[in-house]
Amino acid sequence: MVMDGVPTVIRGTGSYAPSRVLRNEDLTGIVDTTDEWIVTRTGIRERRIAAEDEATSDLAVPAARAAMEMAGLGPEDIDAVIVCTLTPDMLFPSTACLVQSLLGLRRGIPAFDVDAACSGFVYGLESARGLLAASRKYRNVLLVGAEKLSAILDWTDRSTCVLFGDGAGAIVLTRGEEGPGGHILATDLGSDGVNSGLIHMPAGGSRVPASPHSLEGRQHFLKMNGREVFKLAVRAMVASAERVLEEAGVSPQDLVGIIPHQANIRIIESVAQYLKLPLTLFPNNVHLYGNTSAASVPLAFDEAIRAGKLSQPGPLLLIAFGAGLTWGSTLLHWEPLS
């Protein structure tokens, strides 16, 4: 079973997390919080924090190299590069152009960023599939989700700074019908801009350019209404999963695994409950990394593959939700990548 258009398959995955670990106990010295509060409300125990001189592109590069290596491809084989991020190295040029140069990919190939916040990776996957469908000149697309969220966290706001971390995940998407990997069967993407104010960073763009006033108002940091986001995240992820499964004629009970966005273990538990599926089908690493936004799905996907947690062939679902609001699901036919 293959969706409309050119068959595409994920042939390799990779991930990278910076070495510095920030534990919940460490946060108790920064804001008024406790390990117990963070663990019971979110499941998060620690997160990784990039070094001062490590930007998003620096996290993207090792993840991308690992994905290319698994796919058996070199820099000369990549025909386009997409980076999904809400924390680009700078507003422009795109982080994808920086990654192209750092990896030594061919000069002249298309490179662009996708910003759909925590849904970025599933949006990027559809963009990569679109390129492969658009022209035979694309055979292998490198897709990276990478974030340095620590750079936009307000370390005086306990309601947000405990939730996020830094990291990167990558895949190579290739034309192909046969063989191991994740064959894309169906995709569902959506958005709701009416609720754009629920998670946002007010300043630094054209609406509120940087000024002494914006700095004083701490407007260059991520702001979030966590309680509202929680409810909408569960509803949107469940509805998106149901749509994509219905479109492909696959029953939830047939799934061999679900890789959800890793924001909060309670969100993952609620999604499992609504879909009437056991939590064991949902590989998760939120306790180790917190919410790494666009990096979270490919990071969890890569870790699950390398840990041998996706050893059964069958339908596999990726689901995400994020600022925008945005959401999305990609249904794969999974043939284990050893």
Ligand SMILES: CC(C)(COP(=O)(O)OP(=O)(O)OC[C@H]1O[C@@H](n2cnc3c(N)ncnc32)[C@H](O)[C@@H]1OP(=O)(O)O)[C@@H](O)C(=O)NCCC(=O)NCCS
């Ligand atoms: C953020 C989140 C963990 C908060 O959990 P919650 O159960 O909804 O908690 P509430 O927001 O109701 O806050 C409860 C209390 O804890 C306090 N609190 C918030 N952060 C705290 C922290 N780090 N430590 C201790 N107390 C904290 C609040 O001030 C509030 O106190 P109050 O009742 O005296 O006002 C939860 O709403 C969530 O995970 N939302 C989704 C966030 C998310 O994943 N966003 C990204 C999606 S892509």
